[in-house]
Amino acid sequence: MKDSNFLKEHNARHIWHPMAHPADSQANPPDIIVEGEGVHVTDVDGNRLIDAVGGLWNVNLGYSCQPVKDAITAQLDRLPYYSIFRGTTNDNVIELGEMLRDFFAEDGLTRAFYTSGGSDSVEVALRLARQYHKVRGEGGRVKYLSLKKGYHGTHTLAASVNGNANFRTQYEPLMPGCFHIPAPYTYRNPFNETDPAKLAQLCLAALEDEIAFQGAETIAAFIMEPILGAGGVIPPHESFMPGVREICDRHGILLIADEVITAFGRSGDWTGSRHWGVKPDLMTTAKAITNGYFPFGAVMIADTVAEVFEQDRSGRGSIGSGYTYSGHPVGAAAAIACLRETERLNVKDNAAARGTQLFDGLSRLMDKHEIVGDIRGGHGVMAALELVSDRGAKTPIDKKTIGAVHRATFEAGVMVRVSGPNIILSPPLILSEAEADAIIDALDAGLGSVA
Numbered sequence: 108m109k110d111s112n113f114l115k116e117h118n119a120r121h122i123w124h125p126m127a128h129p130a131d132s133q134a135n136p137p138d139i140i141v142e143g144e145g146v147h148v149t150d151v152d153g154n155r156l157i158d159a160v161g162g163l164w165n166v167n168l169g170y171s172c173q174p175v176k177d178a179i180t181a182q183l184d185r186l187p188y189y190s191i192f193r194g195t196t197n198d199n200v201i202e203l204g205e206m207l208r209d210f211f212a213e214d215g216l217t218r219a220f221y222t223s224g225g226s227d228s229v230e231v232a233l234r235l236a237r238q239y240h241k242v243r244g245e246g247g248r249v250k251y252l253s254l255k256k257g258y259h260g261t262h263t264l265a266a267s268v269n270g271n272a273n274f275r276t277q278y279e280p281l282m283p284g285c286f287h288i289p290a291p292y293t294y295r296n297p298f299n300e301t302d303p304a305k306l307a308q309l310c311l312a313a314l315e316d317e318i319a320f321q322g323a324e325t326i327a328a329f330i331m332e333p334i335l336g337a338g339g340v341i342p343p344h345e346s347f348m349p350g351v352r353e354i355c356d357r358h359g360i361l362l363i364a365d366e367v368i369t370a371f372g373r374s375g376d377w378t379g380s381r382h383w384g385v386k387p388d389l390m391t392t393a394k395a396i397t398n399g400y401f402p403f404g405a406v407m408i409a410d411t412v413a414e415v416f417e418q419d420r421s422g423r424g425s426i427g428s429g430y431t432y433s434g435h436p437v438g439a440a441a442a443i444a445c446l447r448e449t450e451r452l453n454v455k456d457n458a459a460a461r462g463t464q465l466f467d468g469l470s471r472l473m474d475k476h477e478i479v480g481d482i483r484g485g486h487g488v489m490a491a492l493e494l495v496s497d498r499g500a501k502t503p504i505d506k507k508t509i510g511a512v513h514r515a516t517f518e519a520g521v522m523v524r525v526s527g528p529n530i531i532l533s534p535p536l537i538l539s540e541a542e543a544d545a546i547i548d549a550l551d552a553g554l555g556s557v558a
């Protein structure tokens with residue numbers, strides 16, 4: 108490793124960072140992380156922090172997951188790459204396919220299509236949805252519906268179904284045929300409705316209305332995160348996703364669950380769909396599938412969808428999607444080891460317990476700090492604080508103040524993530540009770556620093 112002077116001098120000079128303004132990265136260089144262990148990361152100055160970001164919602168098992176590391180190194184020695192495009196495969200993807208089928212059986216998902224990450228998974232799922240209807244002879248079903256505030260990655264199709272202007276405006280025009288309905292976000296919504304159950308019904312009514320307006324026979328799929336993540340951790344009322352499922356069924360629209368962050372235990376259940384008792388038609392996964400140690404993803408496909416493709420004799424069911432790194436043998440080896448470890452540690456139960464503990468802690472912070480306008484969470488280890496400069500008027504906090512909260516929380520030993528007016532928590536699922544308390548204490552110090 109280069110010495111710290113070199114790293115600091117060249118930090119953000121000749122690379123552009125995702126989701127950041129290049130000039131801002133140069134003016135305020137990013138923290139240089141050089142080590143990870145357990146749920147901790149260490150920066151170039153030797154500051155050791157609890158990583159309440161969990162990498163980027165992906166390091167569910169922490170930074171010391173030896174079985175995944177060993178699987179990667181052993182696979183690099185044995186077969187570092189081979190493609191699984193038509194005509195060839197590798198041993199790992201076959202084994203992983205059987206493991207994924209078992210893991211997702213309760214969700215009714217029995218086939219996997221491998222990708223190299225979350226945006227790719229979303230892209231493939233959306234494309235498969237259109238193709239499914241074409242194979243069935245309903246080629247007019249080409250549109251997509253999604254939620255405002257939803258996040259589905261940054262490929263152009265994904266950005267088109269994204270529900271946040273930050274990821275859209277500078278890249279317009281986006282794909283035609285994508286339409287959005289209000290998110291079940293009680294703190295801010297166009298209905299001015301704070302009751303979660305009533306709001307869920309209003310959003311479902313908006314979905315029905317949009318389907319009637321577009322014509323059901325023109326719509327391929329509805330895509331949603333079971334718990335909205337990057338948009339500010341928005342858990343809908345328990346009636347919402349079942350309601351979406353029922354509406355989609357009634358109109359012949361496929362339901363895509365975007366579980367890039369919720370699959371593999373984060374919500375306190377093995378999948379976010381299962382958390383709400385819903386079986387989707389397609390599910391996107393990535394991130395924690397390899398504990399973040401290797402870029403990899405899988406789109407999971409329901410039996411009913413798979414049958415349409417597998418029974419097709421017209422040729423239309425041939426898959427015209429795929430990436431050089433789809434089914435990468437090293438990624439698949441990492442995923443096999445990761446899935447085994449995820450199940451062995453039964454991390455979903457700890458995620459549920461720590462999620463409740465964190466949410467209770469956040470509600471104490473809200474009682475204490477006027478700057479906290481809203482807290483969201485309570486469904487596994489995903490939570491957010493929305494900061495305001497005026498609680499009554501719900502005025503979003505300015506960038507400088509939330510930046511100061513972030514810095515003071517960092518100095519108190521915890522890395523959190525700032526997204527707009529939100530502080531987002533998505534720590535590893537192996538977090539201990541004491542570490543969850545430490546996150547709340549550091550946030551208490553961070554919020555207190557700007558009082």
Ligand SMILES: Cc1ncc(COP(=O)(O)O)c(C=O)c1O
Nearest residue numbers: 224225226258259260365367368
């Ligand atoms: C729900 C959801 N979908 C898709 C993506 C995109 O995944 P990736 O960044 O791996 O492309 C993300 C990333 O955070 C996500 O949270």
